[in-house]
Amino acid sequence: MEPQKPCEPEFYELLEQLQALDFVLVELNLYLDTHPDDLQAIKQFNVLTQERTQLANVFQEKYGPLQGFGRAYSRYPFEWPQVPWPWQV
Numbered sequence: 781m782e783p784q785k786p787c788e789p790e791f792y793e794l795l796e797q798l799q800a801l802d803f804v805l806v807e808l809n810l811y812l813d814t815h816p817d818d819l820q821a822i823k824q825f826n827v828l829t830q831e832r833t834q835l836a837n838v839f840q841e842k843y844g845p846l847q848g849f850g851r852a853y854s855r856y857p858f859e860w861p862q863v864p865w866p867w868q869v
Contacts, residue, residue, distance in 0.1 A: 794839045801832040
């Protein structure tokens with residue numbers, strides 16, 4: 781694996797926003813496991829899921845895939861082997 785390349789500040793800002801959304805979505809998912817009839821929580825979950833999807837698309841267009849195995853598109857050349865990977869920052 782090649783050495784980690786420093787990234788521009790926006791890379792870290794977008795990644796931090798994604799991590800915050802992921803945290804809230806996991807917590808809402810756990811809440812909804814025990815409160816499946818909470819319409820407000822379902823609405824919030826769906827709004828945040830849409831926001832996360834849009835932000836992930838922006839991130840991936842600028843910096844490459846967040847996940848492998850067909851969960852994100854890649855540009856040419858294939859970007860997955862490039863570092864840093866999202867969990868390395």
